[in-house]
Amino acid sequence: MTMSTGSxxxxxxxEPNSQEALDESRQLTYIAAISEALREEMExxxxxxxxxxxxAGSFGGAFKVTKGLEEQFGARRVMNMPMCELGxxxxxxxxxxxxxxxxxxxxxxxxxxxxxxxxxxxxxTNYYRWQGAVPWxxxxxxxxxxxxxxxxxxxxxxxxxxAPGLKVVTPATPADAxxxxxxxxxxxxxxxxxxxxxxxxxxxxxxPPGDYVVPIGVANLVxxxxxxxxxxxxAQLREALTAAGRLAAEGIHADxxxxxxxxxxxxxxxLTSARKTGKVLVVHSATxxxxxxxxxxxxxxxxxFEWLDAPVRRLGGLDVPVPFSPPLEDAYxxxxxKIYQIAKELAEF
Amino acid sequence: xxxxxxxRDQQLELYYWMRLTRTLDExxxxxxxxxxxxxxxxxxxxxxxxxxxxxxxxxxxxxxAPMHRDHGCYLLRGLxxxxxxxxxxxxxxxxxxxxxxxxHGVGDLNFNLIGFISHLPQSLPVALGAAMSFVYRGEAxxxxxxxxxxxxxxxxxxxxxxxxxxxxAPYILIIENNxxxxxxxxxxxxxxEHLADRAAAYGIPGVIVDGNDVEAVYAVVKDAVDRARAxxxxxxxxAKTMRMMGHAIHDGAEYxxxxxxxxxxxxxxxVTYEARLMAAGVxxxxxxxxxxxxxxxxxxxxxxxxxxxxxPDVATVTEGVYAL
Numbered sequence: 001m002t003m004s005t006g007s008x009x010x011x012x013x014x015e016p017n018s019q020e021a022l023d024e025s026r027q028l029t030y031i032a033a034i035s036e037a038l039r040e041e042m043e044x045x046x047x048x049x050x051x052x053x054x055x056a057g058s059f060g061g062a063f064k065v066t067k068g069l070e071e072q073f074g075a076r077r078v079m080n081m082p083m084c085e086l087g088x089x090x091x092x093x094x095x096x097x098x099x100x101x102x103x104x105x106x107x108x109x110x111x112x113x114x115x116x117x118x119x120x121x122x123x124x125t126n127y128y129r130w131q132g133a134v135p136w137x138x139x140x141x142x143x144x145x146x147x148x149x150x151x152x153x154x155x156x157x158x159x160x161x162x163a164p165g166l167k168v169v170t171p172a173t174p175a176d177a178x179x180x181x182x183x184x185x186x187x188x189x190x191x192x193x194x195x196x197x198x199x200x201x202x203x204x205x206x207x208p209p210g211d212y213v214v215p216i217g218v219a220n221l222v223x224x225x226x227x228x229x230x231x232x233x234x235a236q237l238r239e240a241l242t243a244a245g246r247l248a249a250e251g252i253h254a255d256x257x258x259x260x261x262x263x264x265x266x267x268x269x270x271l272t273s274a275r276k277t278g279k280v281l282v283v284h285s286a287t288x289x290x291x292x293x294x295x296x297x298x299x300x301x302x303x304x305f306e307w308l309d310a311p312v313r314r315l316g317g318l319d320v321p322v323p324f325s326p327p328l329e330d331a332y333x334x335x336x337x338k339i340y341q342i343a344k345e346l347a348e349f
Numbered sequence: 350x351x352x353x354x355x356x357r358d359q360q361l362e363l364y365y366w367m368r369l370t371r372t373l374d375e376x377x378x379x380x381x382x383x384x385x386x387x388x389x390x391x392x393x394x395x396x397x398x399x400x401x402x403x404x405x406x407x408x409x410x411x412x413x414a415p416m417h418r419d420h421g422c423y424l425l426r427g428l429x430x431x432x433x434x435x436x437x438x439x440x441x442x443x444x445x446x447x448x449x450x451x452x453h454g455v456g457d458l459n460f461n462l463i464g465f466i467s468h469l470p471q472s473l474p475v476a477l478g479a480a481m482s483f484v485y486r487g488e489a490x491x492x493x494x495x496x497x498x499x500x501x502x503x504x505x506x507x508x509x510x511x512x513x514x515x516x517x518a519p520y521i522l523i524i525e526n527n528x529x530x531x532x533x534x535x536x537x538x539x540x541x542e543h544l545a546d547r548a549a550a551y552g553i554p555g556v557i558v559d560g561n562d563v564e565a566v567y568a569v570v571k572d573a574v575d576r577a578r579a580x581x582x583x584x585x586x587x588a589k590t591m592r593m594m595g596h597a598i599h600d601g602a603e604y605x606x607x608x609x610x611x612x613x614x615x616x617x618x619x620v621t622y623e624a625r626l627m628a629a630g631v632x633x634x635x636x637x638x639x640x641x642x643x644x645x646x647x648x649x650x651x652x653x654x655x656x657x658x659x660x661p662d663v664a665t666v667t668e669g670v671y672a673l
Contacts (some may be wrong), residue, residue: 049485076485082515087474087508094478094492097463098412100485117505122471129445129454130464133672165670188672 009173009222010205011241021206028207031200033174034139035065036207037181038103042073044211045101048185049077051088052105056080062107063141063200085111089118089138093126093190096134101185109142109194110154123190124165137184142194143235143285145333149324155234155286155317160192161263161295167191167216168263172237174205176260179214187216194262196235203238219266221273225253228279228346230339231270231296233259236283242336243343252347262292267299274300278309279346283334288316310349313342355564360631363405363563364622365640367397370421371619372644373430376652377437381598385656387439388450391417395561395593398618399525400495401425402566403588406574407493412479414463414472414494417452418525418592422495427460430651440658447661448669469500473509473522480518480583491519491577493570499530501544510585514551519577521570522585525560527592532604548585560588561618590618 010030020026028036042048050066056078060067070078081088085106092102106112112119115138123134144153161168167189171177177195184191222237223244230240237258244254255273259266274280280300282293293314300312315334323329355363374393381390393400400421407413415422423433428444436443437451444455449464456464463479465472476494483490500506501524513520524544528535541547548555558569566588573584591613595602626632 082508082512084508084512086505087477087512090471090474090505090509091478091481091512094463094475094480095482095485096478097458097475098479098482100482117468117471118474121468122466122475125466126454126456126464127672128670129449130456131669131672132456132458132463135672167671 009175010203011222011238020208023206026206026209027204028174029201030174030177030196030203031063031065033177033207034181034195035067037178038066039069039072040210041182041185042069042077045185047099048101048103049079049095050105051079051081051092051102053081053083053107055105061105063197065139066105085114086118089115090122092136093118093123093134096136097132102136103185104136104138106138106140108152109140109156110151112138112140112156112192119160119166119190119192120163124163126165127189128165133188134190135188137181137191137193139181139193139195141197143196143198144322144329145198145235147324147326147329150321153322153329155194155284157192157194157262158286158291161292165190166263167261168194169216169261170194170196170234171260172196172199172232172234172258174203174207175212176214176220176258178207179212180216180260182211182213183216186213191216194234198235199238214260217261217264217266219269220258220260221255221269222258223254223256225255226277227253228281228343229255229257229273229277230281230283230343231257231259231273232283233262233292234285236285236334236339239334239336240283240339243339246336246340247343247347252344254343265295265299270296270299271304274304275307278307279349280308281313281315281339281342281346283315283339285333286316287319288314289319291316310346313346315339315342354568357631360564360626361640363401363567364626364632365644366401366405366421366425367563367619367622368640369424369430369644369647370397370401372641372648373420373424373433373651376648377434378594378598380652386437386598390437390451390598391596392594392598393418393420395527395591395613395618396525397421398563398566398622399523399560399588399590402563403493403523403570405567406570407491410461410490411574412461412463412476412490412492414465414476414479414492416465416469416472416495416497418497418527419495420452423452423455423462426462428455428457428462430647431654434648434651434655435658438655438658439660440655441661442655442658446665470496470503470506470509473505474512477509477513477516477518477520480513480520481516483519484516489578491521491574493521493523493574495523495525497530498524498526498528498535498538498544499533501547502538510548510551510553510583513583514553517580517582519580520583521573521577522583523570524585524587526587526589529592529596529602529605531596531600532602543587545585545587553583553585555585555587557587557589560590561613561616561621563618563622
């Protein structure tokens with residue numbers, strides 16, 4: 001099992017620091033990294049199976065993540081489900097109680113609400129109540145910027161982070177997409193794995209071959225600087241790095257911390273960065289109001305107050321349903337330009 | 350009443366489990382009325398033939414997800430009265446170590462028991478998932494679960510039965526039709542007479558059984574279990590009965606007509622089975638009294654054990670949210 005890649009995570013302005021990271025054959029898109037993780041884990045563990053809508057056969061899912069899996073593993077292990085998210089997440093819980101490891105594809109993260117009771121009431125609470133472990137993973141294709149409207153663009157991670165008993169992971173790079181998925185499948189608890197649709201085919205980077213696991217709950221300092229911290233996760237990491245590159249050209253150097261896991265939060269990594277720079281901007285695509293950023297800001301106010309040189313700032317989506325029309329969606333959503341502007345204000349504070 | 354195919358020992362066992370369930374219920378109700386209970390409590394009265402007759406039809410490797418009126422099933426699967434009573438009283442020695450209330454969450458995979466949650470019918474798909482795991486692994490096991498008349502109105506009832514049919518899962522669903530969902534009577538819940546009729550919508554056989562006749566329940570469930578084990582797929586069984594007390598201990602159920610209760614009181618599943626066994630010469634009064642005494646001793650011991658058990662250590666409140 002390898003734990004560190006030494007790669008540039010697919011981001012051009014970060015220098016890779018190892019030779020293997022330059023291996024062309026291991027430059028995978030974010031979506032290919034997910035598919036690879038699924039296939040390799042199914043080869044490794046006969047208890048791992050896939051469930052979801054339209055995932056089987058030559059169709060292979062709405063985004064083709066599971067394409068070829070039924071061919072390789074059969075319909076027994078790649079199970080097309082009728083349209084009943086509440087029902088099949090509940091069934092996955094029963095399979096998990098019997099020792100299987102179902103990986104559920106939610107066709108879009110937006111549809112996960114149909115299964116809310118099964119997730120937050122049943123699966124999340126089960127171990128605390130009677131110690132029946134529920135080792136399933138829900139893969140939830142989330143986030144927007146793709147002009148897909150209110151019901152194909154959502155980022156509902158905060159709802160699930162609020163439910164005791166769940167783990168919530170949000171990979172931002174191809175390597176983490178693989179490493180966190182393997183960790184999620186092997187975890188003995190229900191894990192919601194929010195994969196970022198905007199990165200699927202637009203982000204490519206070095207992905208270690210074979211059994212590569214990124215532990216849940218460990219953040220990653222992707223870029224180091226002393227002037228301020230940009231703390232983010234998911235698709236906004238790419239935006240944050242773009243903004244940080246532009247700031248660096250102006251002599252402002254930012255820590256860019258990728259949380260990688262929303263629950264459990266890597267509080268040490270957050271506090272270490274906040275105490276180093278004294279200025280923090282938290283960024284996520286999800287609605288800012290009562291979002292994950294509020295928890296991060298509260299943690300910093302609570303435990304790093306004396307180190308702060310400026311108010312903790314947040315940048316998230318507006319408190320509106322994700323709008324469809326391009327100018328409206330762009331107004332809704334954080335991006336590199338908005339991050340740059342607030343970061344600059346912070347640096348000059 | 351059905352013609353029996355049971356041995357005398359089996360009949361005595363059925364009677365014992367029903368009497369134990371009834372005794373547990375009566376002593377628990379008394380405990381709550383004395384103010385010694387913790388939180389709420391759901392009476393089983395009237396449901397004993399369903400939970401005992403159905404649970405008795407399963408093999409030890411089969412999986413069952415009972416609900417709050419199925420104490421008989423929990424008991425005969427192997428949960429002791431001590432662990433049950435300790436759970437009712439929120440003690441560290443209860444099945445959920447004080448984590449979940451009354452009979453909620455009383456699961457123990459050592460006995461192939463899956464606990465339920467308040468959001469009925471959330472156990473339906475979970476038990477189905479267990480059945481799907483048996484198909485996945487090629488095991489000759491079945492999964493069974495229960496639902497009341499009330500939660501057959503939930504969308505998840507439809508989702509689960511449809512999925513069970515699609516998967517041809519070895520899955521048995523018992524509808525305990527006790528005529529009231531809390532205070533709402535059947536005519537305000539649905540416009541059909543028999544809930545078993547709903548099974549036809551999914552291509553699943555649906556049968557009706559007298560839920561107050563333990564041998565009839567056993568016989569119909571045993572057929573369903575054998576059929577499912579042989580690969581015949583899921584089955585829905587509607588057991589018709591009456592909830593003889595309120596929804597929970599706090600509820601006087603004044604909304605239920607007294608004459609309806611009186612009519613069902615004459616069909617009490619424990620009393621009628623006892624009379625039937627006596628009339629058939631299977632047991633005499635001495636044996637019946639012995640069984641009753643044995644049950645009273647067991648439940649008294651369970652109450653003593655529970656009341657002298659410690660409450661959970663507050664220092665453990667955050668422990669066990671996540672599996673290692």
